Amino acid sequence: MADVLAILPQQLVFGLALGTVYGLVALGYTMVYGILFMINFAHGEIFMIGAYVGWWVLALLLQVPVGALHPAWVLPLMLLPAMLFTGALGVGLERFAYRPLYLRGATRLGPLISAIGASIFLQNAVMLTQGARMKVYMTSLLFPRDWRIQIVGASVSALVIVMVGVAALMMWGLHLLVQRTTLGRSIRAVAEDREMAAIMGVNVRRVIALTFFMGSALGGAGGVLVGLYYTQIDFFMGYSAGLKAFTAAVLGGIGNIRGAMLGGLILGLVESLAVTFMNPAYKDVVAFVLLILVLVIRPTGLLGESMAARAKV
């Protein structure tokens, strides 16, 4: 037991790092659900493609003689193209895979099936163009292994601090945007009553496209961070990561932005605790048992509202 307690702080740090990234990816699910009431099952693939774009940028930088790579400028250079590309990809998905369905009054099942199709399509597109073998992130060139500090018995690498910092900064930015700006208010208005938002003068289609852009860009950023953290990526990585992030979104209350962040954090921490106190093979079991328990006690998730409360207004 003493051994276990000795590694606990370390595991909590891993859990925190993973949890913030789950939260980042979960935001994409929850934002799209909040505005269209659909689960974008291709979001995991968007995350995966973000990881690939980041990998490409890093690989290119290693080809050109630019001297020493420092994360202060390399990381933004990886994140920005990854976010722009995945954001645009999300907008494209909405435009061509979902909008034609929901505009013609398809049931909720239609876009969902279309999303699963898009997910399979993207996975295979990446496999065929990038190969089925995993690619290796040269993380150690960016974050040398000896960049780490000791905090209450845990050794925290610079990468983990940067991951948590970047994810937290993006979440904070999104929160400010949604709560404080006119754009954010129009997103919330569309989520609540699309027809009334249009009557207020809001271009509903543009707001939906922008929501897809933001959610997907955050997912793409998550892909880069996870790529750096695990150092190995492949075309299938979006499947399990997407499932985890989706779980985080449901745990926090799907449709609720703060819920996605909270759900991600809880999921990450619970998994790391499971790894600490039990056989690591059970970590997914623990995560999903927690999900089931939360849903049994609070069917709408931790911060979610019930459909009845929505229908009332």
Added chain:
Amino acid sequence: MLKLTDVDTHYGRLPVLKSVCLEVRVGEIVCLLGGNASGKSTTMKTILGVVRPTAGRVEFEGDRIDGLATEVIARRGISLVPEARRIFARMTVWENLSMGAFTRQKAPAGEVAQDFERVWTLFPRLKERQHQLGGTLSGGEQQMLAIGRALMARPRLLLMDEPSMGLAPVLVDQVFDIIRAINGQGTTILVVEQNAPVALSIATRGYVLQNGRIVIHDTARTLLATDSIRRAYLGED
């Protein structure tokens, strides 16, 4: 100002409006009367482009607006106080009003602030509750918020769908006083009502819709004196 000519609207294959002709002139309060399912709300939705007419034309200030997107029509200066209020329940009172001013983001600084003041003057209660969520307001307060939100757009034409529905009699009078006041400040109003006596008492002219057709139109004063109207809508026999 607003002119509907031979407008047909269908829901699927079901005809809801049949050859509706209706005109609202600058400065008027026009009242649209009719029973349940007579097509009153559909008329509103057709004007706003929420549903598309299958025939006929809708003109606003001389331009055809049928076929335009709802948000484009809104930007031209038409706003709506919808049936059952439909305020944004998960947004604060202030945010609801600011959504009302959505089309005026390029307005000179201070103009929107001035309009907030106007709404606060009309509805002091809303000012007290400006940081509260819309969903926590009482029914009457929500109606005030719906009216305030529509006014924030500085509409030239204000559509009101059953503004008295579900309100206590005291509040009904208050709402109609406010409608009259808004009209006095230069906003043209088209109001749909089931409460015919109150509505006609402030209106210039009125139309009666029945099964999707305009069956009567006349000045409000004449309508108030017409026997069939009194029987059908004023609860007399």
